[in-house]
Amino acid sequence: MTAPKTLYDKIWDAHVAHEAEDGTCLLYIDRHLVHEVTSPQAFEGLRMAGRKVHAPDKTIAVPDHNVPTTLDRANPETMTQDSRIQVDALDKNAREFGVHYYPVSDIRQGIVHIVGPENGWTLPGMTVVCGDSHTATHGAFGSLAHGIGTSEVEHVLATQTLIQKKSKNMKVEVTGKLAPGVTPKDVVLAIIGETGTGGGTGYVIEYCGQVFRDMSMEGRMTVCNMAIEGGARAGLVAPDETTFNYVKGRTHAPKGAQWEAALNWWKTLYTDDDAYFDKVVTLKGEDIQPVVTWGTSPEDVLPITAVVPHPDDFEGGKIEAAKRAIEYMGLTPGQKLTDIEIDTVFIGSCTNGRIEDLRAVADVVKGKKIKDGMRAMIVPGSGLVRAQAEEEGLAAIFAEAGFEWRLAGCSMCLAMNPDQLSEGERCAATSNRNFEGRQGYKGRTHLVSPAMAAAAALTGRLTDVRELA
Amino acid sequence: MKKFETFTGVAAPMPLVNIDTDMIIPKIFLKTIKRSGLGVHAFDEMRFDRQGNEIPDFVLNKPAYRKSEIIVAGDNFGCGSSREHAPWALADFGIKVVLSTSFADIFFNNCFKNGMLPIVLPQEQIDLLMQDAEKGENARMTVDLEAQEITTSDGDVIKFNVDSFKKHCLLNGLDDIGLTLEKSGAIKSFEENAAQSRPWV
Numbered sequence: 204m205t206a207p208k209t210l211y212d213k214i215w216d217a218h219v220a221h222e223a224e225d226g227t228c229l230l231y232i233d234r235h236l237v238h239e240v241t242s243p244q245a246f247e248g249l250r251m252a253g254r255k256v257h258a259p260d261k262t263i264a265v266p267d268h269n270v271p272t273t274l275d276r277a278n279p280e281t282m283t284q285d286s287r288i289q290v291d292a293l294d295k296n297a298r299e300f301g302v303h304y305y306p307v308s309d310i311r312q313g314i315v316h317i318v319g320p321e322n323g324w325t326l327p328g329m330t331v332v333c334g335d336s337h338t339a340t341h342g343a344f345g346s347l348a349h350g351i352g353t354s355e356v357e358h359v360l361a362t363q364t365l366i367q368k369k370s371k372n373m374k375v376e377v378t379g380k381l382a383p384g385v386t387p388k389d390v391v392l393a394i395i396g397e398t399g400t401g402g403g404t405g406y407v408i409e410y411c412g413q414v415f416r417d418m419s420m421e422g423r424m425t426v427c428n429m430a431i432e433g434g435a436r437a438g439l440v441a442p443d444e445t446t447f448n449y450v451k452g453r454t455h456a457p458k459g460a461q462w463e464a465a466l467n468w469w470k471t472l473y474t475d476d477d478a479y480f481d482k483v484v485t486l487k488g489e490d491i492q493p494v495v496t497w498g499t500s501p502e503d504v505l506p507i508t509a510v511v512p513h514p515d516d517f518e519g520g521k522i523e524a525a526k527r528a529i530e531y532m533g534l535t536p537g538q539k540l541t542d543i544e545i546d547t548v549f550i551g552s553c554t555n556g557r558i559e560d561l562r563a564v565a566d567v568v569k570g571k572k573i574k575d576g577m578r579a580m581i582v583p584g585s586g587l588v589r590a591q592a593e594e595e596g597l598a599a600i601f602a603e604a605g606f607e608w609r610l611a612g613c614s615m616c617l618a619m620n621p622d623q624l625s626e627g628e629r630c631a632a633t634s635n636r637n638f639e640g641r642q643g644y645k646g647r648t649h650l651v652s653p654a655m656a657a658a659a660a661l662t663g664r665l666t667d668v669r670e671l672a
Numbered sequence: 673m674k675k676f677e678t679f680t681g682v683a684a685p686m687p688l689v690n691i692d693t694d695m696i697i698p699k700i701f702l703k704t705i706k707r708s709g710l711g712v713h714a715f716d717e718m719r720f721d722r723q724g725n726e727i728p729d730f731v732l733n734k735p736a737y738r739k740s741e742i743i744v745a746g747d748n749f750g751c752g753s754s755r756e757h758a759p760w761a762l763a764d765f766g767i768k769v770v771l772s773t774s775f776a777d778i779f780f781n782n783c784f785k786n787g788m789l790p791i792v793l794p795q796e797q798i799d800l801l802m803q804d805a806e807k808g809e810n811a812r813m814t815v816d817l818e819a820q821e822i823t824t825s826d827g828d829v830i831k832f833n834v835d836s837f838k839k840h841c842l843l844n845g846l847d848d849i850g851l852t853l854e855k856s857g858a859i860k861s862f863e864e865n866a867a868q869s870r871p872w873v
């Protein structure tokens with residue numbers, strides 16, 4: 204009998220094309236997603252070397268990071284020159300090298316990590332890479348997915364492989380059930396609050412336990428998306444009926460006999476009993492509350508019912524970090540989190556820009572108005588999400604409530620396009636990073652779930668969504 | 673990467689010491705989306721005045737040296753930042769070999785990644801080559817990496833050292849990608865198996 208394997212072990216083993224004596228492997232890549240910011244030099248490298256894209260049919264390109272999300276974006280004047288050059292370069296490269304491509308004008312355009320799953324490119328048991336750290340998102344399908352740098356982008360384009368050494372296995376188990384008002388975003392933030400941003404470094408995480416079994420695919424994507432904020436290069440959820448139902452019928456998913464064959468293999472993709480994990484973290488689902496971040500690291504997480512901490516609550520180097528964070532964020536130790544006033548609400552990103560996220564927002568704001576003077580923006584993750592939200596009547600609810608309803612892109616998640624916070628502006632955001640300056644120079648970011656962001660938009664302060672019900 | 677082949681070309685004398693990466697490619701050109709196309713900006717501030725006119729005294733602007741493929745440089749060439757734009761700019765200009773008594777470490781390694789050969793030689797040999805380069809267009813040098821020899825226009829032969837692995841990579845046109853492509857047999861057979869076992873991918 205072979206030794207019991209983890210899900211990660213199984214996917215890894217199925218993709219090793221070559222192993223050197225020192226354990227360095229050539230890992231075969233099933234899907235390579237490409238966007239405009241990290242790919243130009245890689246394509247240029249191919250061109251200079253006279254190389255082709257090895258597997259253009261496994262390569263999918265879409266501009267997302269710095270495309271405008273305003274309704275007038277068909278007008279090239281809406282883009283800064285740098286951005287336009289990058290988007291034009293992707294356009295040209297995609298066509299010249301013959302990879303799959305969704306230009307800005309295509310309804311399927313959107314954030315690369317939303318486009319992949321939505322169109323059935325991401326499937327269980329695959330290896331997926333992209334020149335972007337949030338590639339971890341695709342792990343929700345039980346596919347090994349992680350971000351790579353520009354030189355690696357070129358390597359994958361040219362060879363369809365990546366030079367890799369295997370990571371260690373980590374299990375994050377969340378048992379039981381979630382309380383009402385607690386969402387996948389709260390779960391992943393709570394996990395990072397527990398493990399710290401370095402807790403997953405060197406590991407691939409598998410998210411196990413009843414909470415994930417009960418979770419939708421979209422929720423699983425939210426959780427895996429932020430594996431990287433927990434330090435892990437990739438996060439995984441074992442595929443199950445929920446996964447198969449989500450995948451079935453999508454444009455690029457297998458059909459007919461191939462579907463049956465795929466399903467047979469996918470059903471073997473789980474961690475064997477007694478498989479070894481190098482590290483295990485366990486949380487109880489019942490203990491998780493709606494959370495917010497108060498500081499400038501995704502691990503600065505507290506339940507919404509708590510107060511701003513005091514630097515002395517921490518130890519070692521964290522004392523200084525907390526002092527700096529509290530000052531940067533313009534907060535006072537002991538202040539109730541629910542007393543923090545918000546100027547801007549950003550709902551979107553590859554963490555929370557999918558249809559379920561928008562439904563959660565609509566549930567909270569239906570028939571209500573956002574606070575006077577509030578800037579509140581909803582940026583759907585893709586053109587298809589946008590269309591569906593319009594069809595379901597969500598867009599009308601948002602408009603009624605006073606939200607701006609944008610076109611798809613990364614937008615204020617990284618503020619590379621004109622959507623930015625101004626100095627000192629405070630934002631409740633459904634994205635994934637609250638670093639200093641992430642959403643604009645000296646901008647202040649509180650990471651929250653879509654429902655909590657919606658609640659903040661209504662009241663003008665960080666709010667416990669459970670109290671609005 | 674292109675294979676490094678034996679060639680005969682014009683060598684430009686640049687006796688200045690400490691030519692840094694900012695001189696090779698000023699930072700205003702780093703916003704590019706490209707690795708190529710930087711050749712026109714190589715040595716920008718030495719080559720052009722503020723109005724964009726050529727500075728006639730600069731060696732690469734002189735008729736004899738406009739198509740140089742070799743640079744004979746003063747000590748410590750390529751110091752400064754780690755920007756790979758520096759070797760990108762030189763390579764794009766058409767430079768294949770840089771000769772000096774010493775190089776900055778990062779620049780030195782970056783050259784190999786971009787198909788260029790930096791060669792370290794003792795002072796007297798650099799002096800000799802510098803003199804040869806100053807003769808202009810008709811004084812062409814030959815660089816033979818296989819034999820590790822430079823032949824001056826007078827027929828003098830100078831031997832040089834090079835790391836054997838780097839030599840192998842240059843001669844065969846191998847970068848990381850090139851090395852992986854040496855295993856393309858393994859990749860191909862993996863693909864053939866996968867086409868059987870996971871045809872839906």
Ligand code: SF4
Binds near residue numbers: 267314335554634635
């Ligand atoms: S939405 Fe944000 S995190 Fe996601 S890919 Fe875009 S910039 Fe990166």
